[in-house]
Amino acid sequence: MGWEEQVRRVVPYIPGEQPKQKGIIKLNTNECPYPPSPLVKQKAAEFQTDDLRLYPDPDASLLVKALADYYGVKEDHIFTGVGSDDVLAMSFLTFFNSDKPILFPDITYSFYDVWAELFHIPYRTPALDEAFRLKKEDYLCENGGIIIPNPNAPTGLSEELDTIEAIVAGNPDSLVIIDEAYVDFGGKSAIGLVDKYENLLVVRTFSKSRAMAGIRIGFAVGSSRVIRYLKDVKFSFNSYTMNAPSIAWGAASILDDGYFKETVGKIINTRERVKKELRELGFTFPDSRSNFLFVSHKSIPAAELFEALKQEGIYVRYFNKPRINNYLRITIGTDEEMDRLLTFLNNMAVPR
Amino acid sequence: MGWEEQVRRVVPYIPGEQPKQKGIIKLNTNECPYPPSPLVKQKAAEFQTDDLRLYPDPDASLLVKALADYYGVKEDHIFTGVGSDDVLAMSFLTFFNSDKPILFPDITYSFYDVWAELFHIPYRTPALDEAFRLKKEDYLCENGGIIIPNPNAPTGLSEELDTIEAIVAGNPDSLVIIDEAYVDFGGKSAIGLVDKYENLLVVRTFSKSRAMAGIRIGFAVGSSRVIRYLKDVKFSFNSYTMNAPSIAWGAASILDDGYFKETVGKIINTRERVKKELRELGFTFPDSRSNFLFVSHKSIPAAELFEALKQEGIYVRYFNKPRINNYLRITIGTDEEMDRLLTFLNNMAVPR
Numbered sequence: 001m002g003w004e005e006q007v008r009r010v011v012p013y014i015p016g017e018q019p020k021q022k023g024i025i026k027l028n029t030n031e032c033p034y035p036p037s038p039l040v041k042q043k044a045a046e047f048q049t050d051d052l053r054l055y056p057d058p059d060a061s062l063l064v065k066a067l068a069d070y071y072g073v074k075e076d077h078i079f080t081g082v083g084s085d086d087v088l089a090m091s092f093l094t095f096f097n098s099d100k101p102i103l104f105p106d107i108t109y110s111f112y113d114v115w116a117e118l119f120h121i122p123y124r125t126p127a128l129d130e131a132f133r134l135k136k137e138d139y140l141c142e143n144g145g146i147i148i149p150n151p152n153a154p155t156g157l158s159e160e161l162d163t164i165e166a167i168v169a170g171n172p173d174s175l176v177i178i179d180e181a182y183v184d185f186g187g188k189s190a191i192g193l194v195d196k197y198e199n200l201l202v203v204r205t206f207s208k209s210r211a212m213a214g215i216r217i218g219f220a221v222g223s224s225r226v227i228r229y230l231k232d233v234k235f236s237f238n239s240y241t242m243n244a245p246s247i248a249w250g251a252a253s254i255l256d257d258g259y260f261k262e263t264v265g266k267i268i269n270t271r272e273r274v275k276k277e278l279r280e281l282g283f284t285f286p287d288s289r290s291n292f293l294f295v296s297h298k299s300i301p302a303a304e305l306f307e308a309l310k311q312e313g314i315y316v317r318y319f320n321k322p323r324i325n326n327y328l329r330i331t332i333g334t335d336e337e338m339d340r341l342l343t344f345l346n347n348m349a350v351p352r
Numbered sequence: 353m354g355w356e357e358q359v360r361r362v363v364p365y366i367p368g369e370q371p372k373q374k375g376i377i378k379l380n381t382n383e384c385p386y387p388p389s390p391l392v393k394q395k396a397a398e399f400q401t402d403d404l405r406l407y408p409d410p411d412a413s414l415l416v417k418a419l420a421d422y423y424g425v426k427e428d429h430i431f432t433g434v435g436s437d438d439v440l441a442m443s444f445l446t447f448f449n450s451d452k453p454i455l456f457p458d459i460t461y462s463f464y465d466v467w468a469e470l471f472h473i474p475y476r477t478p479a480l481d482e483a484f485r486l487k488k489e490d491y492l493c494e495n496g497g498i499i500i501p502n503p504n505a506p507t508g509l510s511e512e513l514d515t516i517e518a519i520v521a522g523n524p525d526s527l528v529i530i531d532e533a534y535v536d537f538g539g540k541s542a543i544g545l546v547d548k549y550e551n552l553l554v555v556r557t558f559s560k561s562r563a564m565a566g567i568r569i570g571f572a573v574g575s576s577r578v579i580r581y582l583k584d585v586k587f588s589f590n591s592y593t594m595n596a597p598s599i600a601w602g603a604a605s606i607l608d609d610g611y612f613k614e615t616v617g618k619i620i621n622t623r624e625r626v627k628k629e630l631r632e633l634g635f636t637f638p639d640s641r642s643n644f645l646f647v648s649h650k651s652i653p654a655a656e657l658f659e660a661l662k663q664e665g666i667y668v669r670y671f672n673k674p675r676i677n678n679y680l681r682i683t684i685g686t687d688e689e690m691d692r693l694l695t696f697l698n699n700m701a702v703p704r
Contacts, residue, residue, distance in 0.1 A: 002525030003551040004577075006450045006496060012587030018407055026406070035402035049396045049601070050387035052566035054378070055370055055559070082434055085590040098358045118445075118588040144358060173354030199355040207407070214404035214596035225356075235364030236470040238437040244566035245597040249401070 013114040016317050025340060027331040028315040030292050032211035034263045037256035040249045052244060060242040066254040067219055071191055076224040079231060082241050084181055084205035084218030089115055091201060091220065094233040095175040096121045100144035105134060107324055109153050109179065132286050134159055139167045146171060149179040151187045154319065154329040156288030158187040168197045175226065177201045182290035184209035184264050191221050198223040208291055209264050210253050217250045267291050271332045277342050292331045302326045312344050365466040368669050377692060379683040380667040382644050384563035386615045389608035392601045404596060412594040418606040419571055423543055428576040431583060434593050436533055436557035436570030441467055443553060443572065446585040447527040448473045452496035457486060459676055461505050461531065484638050486511055491519045498523060501531040503539045506671065506681040508640030510539040520549045527578065529553045534642035536561035536616050543573050550575040560643055561616050562605050569602045619643050623684045629694050644683045654678045664696050
């Protein structure tokens with residue numbers, strides 16, 4: 001019928017599988033293997049469902065205040081959303097509005113080009129070098145905006161803050177978004193640069209290091225001017241995005257910093273141990289500063305390993321894309337989960 | 353700086369005040385005065401925060417299945433979002449993409465023009481008649497899409513299903529959205545027409561009749577084709593919009609139909625009683641089929657009443673807009689709350 005001619009046609013992002021069967025080892029969507037803070041559990045136990053009859057605070061003040069205090073910025077430097085995907089989608093809609101192409105790496109989070117297509121934003125994807133490193137000069141040219149993940153996904157590599165700063169400083173006519181979904185696992189944050197550069201927006205998530213993917217919280221830190229523009233668009237889209245549990249439980253997570261640091265520390269320790277063991281099994285990988293490894297084996301094709309692991313009930317992520325189709329992205333799980341993975345790889349008689 | 357030239361500039365929707373002080377009577381944002389179902393409370397008590405480390409089900413299957421069963425449709429006829437505002441914003445983005453203007457009434461939910469401005473969608477707003485009734489023929493002309501709230505807000509008036517069907521049937525080249533946020537309070541739903549018309553999308557919310565504004569759930573019922581297009585855009589925006597509590601607690605609400613009908617019945621009874629009493633106090637109003645009344649007094653200006661009520665700690669809604677700037681929108685609260693409102697109006701020595 002005629003109505004279909006007006007429909008916005010898109011090819012949606014395909015998230016990693018969320019298998020529902022029990023007993024599998026899920027290392028495919030970079031979730032945290034440990035539960036959220038006990039303080040979150042306590043707040044959930046105290047939660048008053050009767051209050052759900054009222055709209056939540058549209059400013060999510062409790063959460064925003066906790067974040068502002070934690071990062072030592074003012075509350076008007078903070079924006080919150082339904083996961084960092086919501087924050088990023090709103091940011092694309094708000095800031096990337098010229099006819100010039102926006103820039104992001106050729107190997108990166110596979111949602112960036114989906115948002116660009118959705119909003120009809122032209123884009124260019126400068127190639128990372130052979131070691132998957134970003135070339136600063138690729139981002140020092142005319143553009144309609146820049147988004148860089150740091151650490152990058154799926155490579156796990158972290159760029160130096162000098163590189164990031166040079167790109168932000170070299171682009172006063174563009175908004176530069178640094179997507180720091182994985183920064184807590186050993187990357188260097190650009191949040192400290194927000195006071196210095198008005199054209200910088202740093203985006204974070206509760207889904208990885210804070211073990212709260214199920215609650216959907218993302219946030220951004222930027223100059224009050226940038227945050228004001230972003231809020232205007234957000235309030236033109238949906239006034240009440242953060243529901244009551246996410247505001248209350250998200251704030252609780254931020255307040256329990258001891259638990260947070262302990263969890264992140266455990267994951268980093270496991271990651272470094274697994275790096276050594278995988279190396280001995282004949283794998284190579286970039287030096288991840290994230291909660292995942294991006295591995296390639298010297299003789300077994302990644303697609304074959306992916307299927308064998310899945311048969312075994314071990315889910316990892318495989319991207320059948322140019323340059324990375326011989327790599328697997330493996331989330332760092334608990335030590336026990338990683339041992340099962342390593343044992344399986346060993347038993348598979350991986351040639352060394 | 354130059355980056356600001358690329359920013360999408362908008363004038364955001366301004367939601368009703370969410371005052372934080374205790375003891376006020378809040379009749380300004382059409383919330384339910386009664387708590388959600390006891391089954392929601394039970395599900396909240398059983399909620400496992402440890403599972404929050406995992407992403408929620410991107411298809412919100414538990415909730416979708418409950419809704420499909422309840423409305424007697426297949427699961428692929430249901431779309432869910434973060435409140436009906438999210439569902440409507442996604443629908444505007446998905447379906448309203450031509451150069452022709454979309455149509456909606458001049459007096460209506462004040463978010464429609466905000467979404468149109470946000471997405472640069474041209475629009476026209478045919479005037480309701482003097483009794484705030486919709487004129488069918490205004491919607492039987494070339495257009496880029498149609499959105500009609502039924503019952504309408506802020507008037508509370510419900511249109512006959514024949515009128516709605518004539519508009520849907522007369523527009524095979526446009527998607528027609530019927531926004532049924534308030535239908536449970538006595539309107540006639542178009543959900544039964546979804547099987548017959550592929551170009552129809554009916555949008556609902558949990559924020560009013562289901563007393564769950566704080567959890568942020570909206571949904572839409574449409575043909576599988578319409579829902580597929582909507583999902584494609586949604587999955588190009590944010591894969592995981594519904595968080596774990598909203599999926600679990602939303603499904604619980606649907607399952608407790610006895611409580612739902614009882615709550616809605618109480619609100620309707622209160623509304624009908626308050627209608628009589630307000631009439632005696634010299635107020636006139638359209639015959640609301642919603643959980644609010646849209647009232648005008650024969651001698652006291654609405655703006656003056658609004659301020660006097662606010663001083664008394666009774667919050668209602670006033671829109672300083674053409675044609676409706678002598679009306680107040682008053683949410684139906686508990687009987688006790690409405691009695692306090694009526695007593696105050698009486699004591700104000702309202703001239704009769």
